[in-house]
Amino acid sequence: MSNKVALARTDDAAELDRFREIQRLCYQCADEVAATLEPGVTEREACRRMRRWLLDHGVDDWLHVPFAWFGDRTAFRGFRIPTQFLPTNVRLEEGMPYILDFAPVRDGYCADIGYAGVLGENRVWEQVDADLAAHRELILGLVRERRKFADIYAEVDALIDRQGYQNRHRKYPGRVIGHQVGVIGGLLPKGVAFPFGVRFLQTIGRELVKERMAGRSPLWNGARQSQHPPTPGLWAVEPHIGFRGVGVKFEELLVVTEDDAYWLDDDLPHVRRWAARAAA
Amino acid sequence: MSGGDVRVRRVRGDGVDLAVYEQGDPARPTVLLVHGYPDTHAVWDEVAARLVDRFHVVRYDVRGSGASSRPYGRRRYTFAYLMSDLRAVLDAAAPDRKVHLVGHDWGSIQSWEAVRTMPDRFASFTSISGPSLDHVGRWFRAGLRRPTPRNLRRLAGQGLRSWYIGFFQTPLVPEVLWRAGIGRPFARALETGEGVAPRPGHPARTLPRDGSAGVGLYRANMPQRLLRPRDPSTTVPTQVIVPTRDRFVSPHLVGGLAAHVPDLSLRTIAAGHWVPRSRPDVVARWIAEHIDRVTGAPLAPAQERAVRGARVGADRRPFEGALVVVTGAGSGIGRATALAFAERGAEVVAADVDGAAARRTAELAGLLGPAAHAHEVDVSDRAAMEDFAKAVEHDLGVPDVVVNNAGIGMAGSFLDHTEDDWKRVLDVNLWGVVHGSRLFAAQMKARGEGGHIVNTSSAAAFTPSRTLPAYATSKAAVLMLTECLRAELHGDGIGVTAICPGIVNTNITRTSRFVGRSDADQETNRRRASRAYALRGFGPERVAEQIVASVRKNRAVVPVTPEARLAHLVARVSPAAMRRLARLNLG
Numbered sequence: 048m049s050n051k052v053a054l055a056r057t058d059d060a061a062e063l064d065r066f067r068e069i070q071r072l073c074y075q076c077a078d079e080v081a082a083t084l085e086p087g088v089t090e091r092e093a094c095r096r097m098r099r100w101l102l103d104h105g106v107d108d109w110l111h112v113p114f115a116w117f118g119d120r121t122a123f124r125g126f127r128i129p130t131q132f133l134p135t136n137v138r139l140e141e142g143m144p145y146i147l148d149f150a151p152v153r154d155g156y157c158a159d160i161g162y163a164g165v166l167g168e169n170r171v172w173e174q175v176d177a178d179l180a181a182h183r184e185l186i187l188g189l190v191r192e193r194r195k196f197a198d199i200y201a202e203v204d205a206l207i208d209r210q211g212y213q214n215r216h217r218k219y220p221g222r223v224i225g226h227q228v229g230v231i232g233g234l235l236p237k238g239v240a241f242p243f244g245v246r247f248l249q250t251i252g253r254e255l256v257k258e259r260m261a262g263r264s265p266l267w268n269g270a271r272q273s274q275h276p277p278t279p280g281l282w283a284v285e286p287h288i289g290f291r292g293v294g295v296k297f298e299e300l301l302v303v304t305e306d307d308a309y310w311l312d313d314d315l316p317h318v319r320r321w322a323a324r325a326a327a
Numbered sequence: 328m329s330g331g332d333v334r335v336r337r338v339r340g341d342g343v344d345l346a347v348y349e350q351g352d353p354a355r356p357t358v359l360l361v362h363g364y365p366d367t368h369a370v371w372d373e374v375a376a377r378l379v380d381r382f383h384v385v386r387y388d389v390r391g392s393g394a395s396s397r398p399y400g401r402r403r404y405t406f407a408y409l410m411s412d413l414r415a416v417l418d419a420a421a422p423d424r425k426v427h428l429v430g431h432d433w434g435s436i437q438s439w440e441a442v443r444t445m446p447d448r449f450a451s452f453t454s455i456s457g458p459s460l461d462h463v464g465r466w467f468r469a470g471l472r473r474p475t476p477r478n479l480r481r482l483a484g485q486g487l488r489s490w491y492i493g494f495f496q497t498p499l500v501p502e503v504l505w506r507a508g509i510g511r512p513f514a515r516a517l518e519t520g521e522g523v524a525p526r527p528g529h530p531a532r533t534l535p536r537d538g539s540a541g542v543g544l545y546r547a548n549m550p551q552r553l554l555r556p557r558d559p560s561t562t563v564p565t566q567v568i569v570p571t572r573d574r575f576v577s578p579h580l581v582g583g584l585a586a587h588v589p590d591l592s593l594r595t596i597a598a599g600h601w602v603p604r605s606r607p608d609v610v611a612r613w614i615a616e617h618i619d620r621v622t623g624a625p626l627a628p629a630q631e632r633a634v635r636g637a638r639v640g641a642d643r644r645p646f647e648g649a650l651v652v653v654t655g656a657g658s659g660i661g662r663a664t665a666l667a668f669a670e671r672g673a674e675v676v677a678a679d680v681d682g683a684a685a686r687r688t689a690e691l692a693g694l695l696g697p698a699a700h701a702h703e704v705d706v707s708d709r710a711a712m713e714d715f716a717k718a719v720e721h722d723l724g725v726p727d728v729v730v731n732n733a734g735i736g737m738a739g740s741f742l743d744h745t746e747d748d749w750k751r752v753l754d755v756n757l758w759g760v761v762h763g764s765r766l767f768a769a770q771m772k773a774r775g776e777g778g779h780i781v782n783t784s785s786a787a788a789f790t791p792s793r794t795l796p797a798y799a800t801s802k803a804a805v806l807m808l809t810e811c812l813r814a815e816l817h818g819d820g821i822g823v824t825a826i827c828p829g830i831v832n833t834n835i836t837r838t839s840r841f842v843g844r845s846d847a848d849q850e851t852n853r854r855r856a857s858r859a860y861a862l863r864g865f866g867p868e869r870v871a872e873q874i875v876a877s878v879r880k881n882r883a884v885v886p887v888t889p890e891a892r893l894a895h896l897v898a899r900v901s902p903a904a905m906r907r908l909a910r911l912n913l914g
Contacts, residue, residue, distance in 0.1 A: 171694050208834065209684070211662055211691045291670070291695065 054229030054254070055281040057304050062156075062230075066281060067312050069151070070158035070300055074315055076100045077147050077162035084166060086141055090115040090134035093147065101151045108237040109244040110150035110157050110228065118143045119292030121163070123218040133242065141167045144293050150283070152244065155230045159283035161298030162316070175288060175295045178210050180321040182286040183297065183310075190301065190308040193276045200224055200269035207288055215287040215294050225267035225284040227254065228300065277303045281311070338387070338419045341411030342403070346394035347387040349420060351379040356450075356618065357421040358382040361413075363432020363457060364545075365505075365513075365538040367393030369528030370431065373607030374614070381615060382427070385420040387412075389434070391540030393533055404543035406440045406552075413441055417448060425450035427618050428563075431603050432457045432575075433544055442561040451621040452561070453614050455568045456600050458580045460548065462587065464556030466580060485577040495545040505538035513538075520574065521599035529604065564590040566617040566637065568610065570598045571820075585639045592617065592637035597777050597820025609775045629724025632674060644672030644696075645879065650726045652676045652719060654706050654763055655733030657684025659833030660783065662691075663871035664730050669696035671875065676719055676726070678702040680733070706733040706759030716766035725770045725778070728878055731763035732783040734802075736839030738852075741796040743843025749797050751840075756801035757808075764812055768821060777820030779878045782809045786829040786891035789898040791909040802827075806884070813883060822881035828870045829891030830863045 056062050080096045093115040101113075116123075117137045121144045126132070139145060143166050150159035163179075165172040185206055189199040203224060207214050216224045231246050238245045254265040264272040267282065280303055287296035300311040334349045348368050358378055360371040368386035375384045388395040390412055391404065398404070417426060428449045430438030435457025442452045443459070463485075470478040495501050514530045517523045531537060565588045569578045578595065585591050594613050596602060603610050619626055620634040629650070636648020651668040655661035657679030665675045669692035677692065679685035682703030692699035700723070704715045719726060734756045737748060760782050771778035785802035787795050806825045813823035836856040841849055865888050877885045886895040898905050 174690075174694055208658070209687070211666075211687055290691070291666075 054227065057279055057281065057302050063302065063311065065154075065156045066158065066300060069153050069156050070160065070312055072101075072104060072153070073149065073151065073158045073160040074162070076104070076149075077160065078316060081145075081147065081162065081164050084139055084145065084164075086139055086166065088139045089136045090117055090120075091136060093117075093139075093145075094134045097147060097149055101149070104153075106151040106153050108152035108157075108231060108246060109239055110152060110159055110231070110247040111244065112239055112242045113147065113149035114242070115148075116146045116294070118145075119294075121146045121294035122213070122289030122292055123215050123294065124292060126218055129220065139166055142169045144169060144172045144295065146294060146296060148296075148298065150228075150244075150247075152231045152246075155232050157228055157231050157247075158300060159226075159228060159285075159298055161285050161287070161296045163295040163297065169293065171290060171293045172295065175212065175290050175293055176317075177321070177324055178212070179286070179288055179295050179297065179317075180325075181206065181210075182288070183318075186284060186286065187301070187308060187310065190277045190303060193306075195276055196267045196273035197269050197271070200267070200273065203286060204269070210288070212288040212290045215289040215296070216285060219285075219287075221266045222268045222270070223266045224286055225282045225301070226251070227265040227267075227278065228281050228283050277308065279303050279305050336419070338415050340390060340395075340415045341408050343390045343396040343398050343412070345387050345390065345396075345412055345416060347385065347416055347420060349386075350375055350384045351382055353383045353420075355381065355383045356622070357424065357426040358384050358614065358618070359416070359420075359426045359428050360384065360386045361428070361430040361434030361438055362386070362389065362392075363430075363434045363436075364541040365392070365534060366432070366529065367531045367533065367537060369393070369531060370601070371603060372528055374429075374603050374611045377607060377611035378614065382618075383421070385416065385426070387416050389437075389541075391543060392537040393531060397536065397540045401543050401546045404547040406437070406548055409437050409544075410441060410444060413437065414445070414448075427451045427453075427614075427621075429453040429455070429614055430457055431455040432600070433541070436460060436548075439559065439561075442563040442565065443557075443559060446561055446563045449563045451618055452563045452565045453568060453617055454565065455602060455610065456570055456573055456576045458576060459559040459584075459587075460552035461556040461559035462584060463580060464553045465559070466583060467553070468556075469583065481577065481579045481582075485580060488573075488575050488577055491575075492545055492549055495542045496550065501542045502539035505535045505542075508535070510534040510538065517601065521601050521605055523599075523601045523604040558587070560587040562589065564592075564617075564621045566592040566594065566613065568602065568613060569593060569595045570600060570602045571595050572598055573600045575600050591639040592620075592634065593639055594637050606775055627724070628722070632724065636672075644670075646728075646875075647672035649673040649728060650676065650719075650723055651728040651730070652678065652726045652763075652767065653730040653732055654678045654704070654759065655680075655783075656688045657681045659835060660828065660831060660867040660870045660874075661730070661732040662688045663867035664732065664874050665689075665692050665699070666695060667868070667871035667875050668728065669693070669699060672696055673728070674723070675699040676702060676723065678704045678706075678715060678733075680705045706731070706762060707754035709758075709762055712759075712762040712766060716770065720770055725774045725776075726767055727776075728779045728781065729763060729767040730781040730783070730874065731760040732781075733759050734783060734785075734835070736835045737798050737842060738794050738839060738856075739842030739844070740793065744797050745842070748840065748842050752797040752801050753804075756798070757804045760805050760808060764808070764823075768812065768816060771821050772816070772819050775819070777822075779822040779824070779881070780812065780816075781824045781826060781874055781878060784809065784825040784827050784884075786827045786886060786888070786894050788825075788827055789905075790894045791905060792913070793909055793911075794913045810883070822878070824874075824877045824882055825884045826870065826874055826877065827884065827886040827891050827895065829865070829886065829888030829894070830860055831865050831867055831870055831888065832860045832863060833867050836860050 094113045097113040117139050147162040233246045233249050235245050263275045282301045284301045285298035297317045338345045338347045362370045367388050391397045435454040439459035470482045514525050571578050598606050616630050632648045651673040653665045656665045656677035665677045665688050669675045674697045675692040677685045677688040685701040689699040689701035704711050737752050784806040787799035788802040788806040809825035841852040870887050873887045886892045
């Protein structure tokens, strides 16, 4: 493409490898930074650690800069305006849930991950996290059936309702449960129009227009714009559920092809955690 | 009654002869019941009869009353003498062991002094309607030091209740009145005001003498202790039974007591001052439960919950130890209500026609509070509801709160509703509430400890609409049923509340029936209604908060959402406006 910006070519194994590589790097970062979280750390401090780690490992741009939510902020309690997503000076305490969420770009390839955890013991968190596993299966199954995105969104909502939880991804900009990602490039300088990367905004803006003309949307939510079967490409999927003051999410890349779909990587911390819990 | 033979003996107190009455096997733990003013030991007859199977029950006539001798002069009624008497009774009836002390009115006031000055002689203490004078003195001072409107109101409340204390300080007049025969109006007032009918022994034949002699108690102790309170602390595990309709002792007097009594339990009951006479079953049960808790005896689940709920502690949650039954708990307002109560320490029974959904609610409730229970039950099925109520009572005990919430929606024009449609709506929405109220109210009434019933009505109950004839009718019936029931159960301390939510985002829109439509239209209608309700965005959690608050404050009718409150207001101010709005076709 002339402007050197491309969405992911899902039939190109080498390209998918590059995405898988950066996603693994992200989870490695999350694992390592999470291990350093101790009582008293603020959200801002956690974000600083993630940013440093990633920059040290060759990250050169962002879809969005790191976020960290502690305590009942993981469930977006009382969130009314977008600035409330930004990291605060809330301190982590024993038993508190936390979520780390970041989307770095390295050499044009990007990943967008969400990493949920808890400091110490929290029964509610354990239960919500265990129940989140069902959403990963549900979403993949429905995408494989090539159900419309909006319908899948409604099915996820119905499952959340049966589970007795609340849909928290509806608090995200655009109420999205997922969004398309691709190779990031462009003429604009690398930089952050807080909290989103300038080039990512350029890409997503362009795609919004382009896809709109094709009757689709790069943003996946429950609205009319998502009344279409899954668009082939790479999708960052981020179901986020909450119960009382505890929010749990995962976010990882889903590969959608013309007639199939699969998670880009099945060897991820939350997948291993759920498998271990199911085996126990 | 078994073991009911009363053995009477005379014990030499401090300069007086005391009549001591013993019942039951002396080998069993001793319970000492101390009566108040102007009573005699006989005020405890009913309670003693209920305790005698398990305990060695000891009572005595306090100096100046009943068959005990009557010392002359105000000074002979000070705490020092009263404590000597009490010690003499203990030495005679239970010489070498700790006893369980129970006091009512002045008996309780003395008992506070006893547990303060000789805690080593008592294993437990149950106080009924008689505060520690030292605590009252401090309570008044604390209130005056921080004269907030609420504190002043409470001080004034107790001040008004204590009118007779000042009166008793006037010389001679009270004695003359007692001798002149105010005993008869006193007995009548007892019957009309407290529901305590005269019986042999109470009020005693010696009432004129008891009344005039006992004035000495007030004169010898009240001014001294109220003006110069001492430290009321005690290490004895103490239970305070608080009758909320007491005309003489304000329930607020227990405020701040926990600072002085590390092991404190509170039990409230909607009854008057003479609660040992009006509610002997409950009083005897609570005395025994407190003793069992203190001595570490095994407790049934209901008792264990009760004593846990009564304990005062910093981490006590407001519904600690309460048993809460919620129908329609598998989703929406029912689930949110179950969780809200669980979050506040209640043990929840989640009932729903969808067993899996009920189990899920119980599972979630167990995360927030004590382990919860699930029942699959169709509220419209009388037999099933009877089994359910029996099972709850048998396994867990009588519920403290019952939320009759299960309901279904139905919309469409009246002429499109078939007879079956009507039956379905009324069976669930009305009969479900009738069954739940009837069965559980009977349990609550039999237990005698009060309780609360919440019925989920609807804003449709006072908002006529051409689109909801069957649904609105069923909910209006629930509202009226609630009001009638509230009137009937008031005397038993059972509150009844109607909740009228309004437009709340729950799955009722996804399960409602839109009559007179094809199946395809059903889906469209459901989706459209769900979307509208979702846009309104009022979550069931907020209704649940209102339900919890209405139980705590015993509210009668609670419209929840702003539109429900507005409709409630307009329905009263301008019914004609509501009629005009009813013509709008919203289907």
